[in-house]
Amino acid sequence: MTIDLITALRARLGEDRVSTAEAVREQHSHGEGHHAPSLPGAVVFAQSTDDVAQTLALCSAHGVPLTAFGAGTSLEGHVNPPEGGISLDLSRMTDLLSVHPQDMDCRVQAGITRQALNQILRDTGLFFPVDPGGEATIGGMCATRASGTAAVRYGTIRENVLGLTVVLADGRVMRTGGRVRKSSTGYDLTHLLIGSEGTLGVITEIHLRLHPIPETIAAAVVQFETLADAVATAIDILQFGVPIGRVELLDDVQMDASIRYSSLTGLRTLPTLFLEFVGGPDSVREQIAAVEAIVADRGGLGFDWHTDPDQRAALWRARHHAYWACLAYRPGYRAMTTDAIVPISALTELVTGVKADIAESGLTAPIVGHVGDGNFHTIILAPPTPEGLEQAWALDRKIVRRALALGGSCSGEHGVGLGKRAFMADEHDPVALDVMRALKRTLDPNDILNPGKMLPGNVRSDR
Amino acid sequence: MTIDLITALRARLGEDRVSTAEAVREQHSHGEGHHAPSLPGAVVFAQSTDDVAQTLALCSAHGVPLTAFGAGTSLEGHVNPPEGGISLDLSRMTDLLSVHPQDMDCRVQAGITRQALNQILRDTGLFFPVDPGGEATIGGMCATRASGTAAVRYGTIRENVLGLTVVLADGRVMRTGGRVRKSSTGYDLTHLLIGSEGTLGVITEIHLRLHPIPETIAAAVVQFETLADAVATAIDILQFGVPIGRVELLDDVQMDASIRYSSLTGLRTLPTLFLEFVGGPDSVREQIAAVEAIVADRGGLGFDWHTDPDQRAALWRARHHAYWACLAYRPGYRAMTTDAIVPISALTELVTGVKADIAESGLTAPIVGHVGDGNFHTIILAPPTPEGLEQAWALDRKIVRRALALGGSCSGEHGVGLGKRAFMADEHDPVALDVMRALKRTLDPNDILNPGKMLPGNVRSDR
CATH class of the missing domain: 3.30.70.2740 (Alpha-Beta Plaits)
Structure with a gap:
């Protein structure tokens, strides 16, 4: 980390956009996981793709590593910079750049959060469905290939991104994909970048698919004597072709925590499914009837469903607060x-x-x-x-x-980050891992993009 | 094309698996498009991943190009070998390797066709939905990122592949992805290979997602005075959140051809939508009611729907025969x-x-x-x-x-193949094209995999 680089960054971006303050660096030294924090040498606050391009061009020229930072909600150490260098904070890049209601798509800057986006979209009748739980940025969700409770119905972020703007290691700006729903031309660079954890490029803009807000939403809860019955019920629901909105399993211990924390009445400390049904009113009624029959068959206890927004919200709030319920437990x-x-x-x-x-x-x-x-x-x-x-x-x-x-x-x-690196060789075919390393070397030959992450033995130490 | 290579291939694979017969080479010189055919030097018939690995290892050692060939239904010259070399025929690799009904997935060899697969799966209650029309192989569909009439509901092949076995240029065998529905570990090599048209590797096995066969299927047809009304109706259907199974547009000229060819009665030579509704019976009824209201609003003429299998089949047969209707026209x-x-x-x-x-x-x-x-x-x-x-x-x-x-x-x-290569530079960002070329050089440094395809200016001529 040279003082020259910081001087050059300040000259390009302005004094106030490059911080070396201890508190700011500390805040960018870790996510929400339990991996050892590492202080970056400086934190750069980007406001545009061009800011990111200029920053990476300078990092590249100085051979200094760069780690992207969004909302800092990573659980696997993605945002920790073990080799120091620049932490690039994208959380000020929160613009909704365009919305196309007829095409049901929009383009956003990487730092906008899912909740903020859906708040802005509210009046269009459309929403972005991928819901990882936390207040994550869309850019961070792309980088880690996030999904969450709605993936069973709407797919993960992988199925809901049409194109990206990405800054490469040397500062070049690349646009991938486009506004069309599908295309058969060229290598799928969009999906190569999704899940690459900031190691192949920094995602600055995302073209997202949107979906119509469902006409009817119902919530249900059902308990089982055994975990096997709960899982078998979920399998039956999917095999029966019920287009279920969400289906979440809470075990007996989680239920104990959630009953206490969320004051759930009438529920026992048993394996429990939380369900959400979405669609037209007839379709939702039909889905509920189908699930009720499956549940009866599998010995489910007290299948109870609601369309009332308050009751629905209370039920799903309990699911969303599972983590906090555990902390209070x-x-x-x-x-x-x-x-x-x-x-x-x-x-x-x-x-x-x-x-x-x-x-x-x-x-x-x-x-x-x-x-x-x-x-x-x-x-x-x-x-x-x-x-x-x-x-x-x-x-x-x-x-x-x-x-x-x-x-x-x-x-x-x-994602992998620091936390799951040790398992990459157990999970992946050795040839596939070799190819991943070769792609990394091709796109980031000097290993300045989030070094030390994802691949076991980073590129630097491979040489 | 050396006689040494042919001798070596025959020694490894057997005499009858390597053909230099004129008729066989001619059959492998083109697909169904109108691009100039080119004779391969020899045709190799593979029966396993290992056959493909051995063939590619030999091609690599001899510096001879290899072009994969499935059902030969390509419309853009993908299977034509403009630089000669080996045409690798995968059409004998038709095994269904495994089916997991509870997980709704299966693994197939690349040469099986969609129709053959669905025939075998029939009794499981599951099916593979991607339907490009022709009798294409699953491997070819992966290589060209195929989709078709059911993509609006089930996604393209991209959304329905969990993992691949791929033979790389040097003969190494790589497994990508896995059996899980989603994963956040490692670069998405599966999607890098899908749509790469045999230029980065040869796909030999595919792990597919399957879907439950819908309980109820209904078909409908509706005509419009103007094309704009037909398109606006389709947009409304999607925005309303109707989970439509298929929605196909035929213009007045196509209708003229199809009415004659398929003896469609009661229909006029006007822009027409063919629709398919799938789901539970209540959901299908609800979808039809919603679409009927939209159609009325948009001035649609004579909305007519059927659940009777024969009437449904007759209607959709007319859509599927559109191409033949044109030839007869x-x-x-x-x-x-x-x-x-x-x-x-x-x-x-x-x-x-x-x-x-x-x-x-x-x-x-x-x-x-x-x-x-x-x-x-x-x-x-x-x-x-x-x-x-x-x-x-x-x-x-x-x-x-x-x-x-x-x-x-x-x-x-x-896909691109030979036919759309000239447009790659107009469609794609120049940096994205540079990255595509860099990936091609990384995975196929000697440009032996389907050379002359997809990228404008092949790798060889770039050097």
């Missing part, structure tokens, strides 16, 4: 969230095994899952001590190894 | 199919302009469109003379330029 403890995913047919076996691992560990670890995708999170509650954290990591590693043994992935939606 | 003429796509809001302007171009050209050129995607095909009927073909090419170029001027793409689903 063991006050003062730290919460570490795992992110394994398997084919849904293996989910019961996996979660049953994981519950045995949890019991053996002596830790408390509620489970919530995007059961329609086969993805679930264990919220490991660890005493706030180095030993507690090490216990939590050990349990996380055990869960990942179980998922991989069942044909799964170590991350359904949180 | 001008006996002895050649049919050249265009493939432009624009944002749906620009579709009326584009098609209106195209119809003026057609009138000016003096040619007959019916139009059919995947209106929900903004994608349409003009089936240009050209006299079977060199001048006629040149007239058709000129009209095709005009249509592409109009689409590009409206923010569109030169190919919605047929």
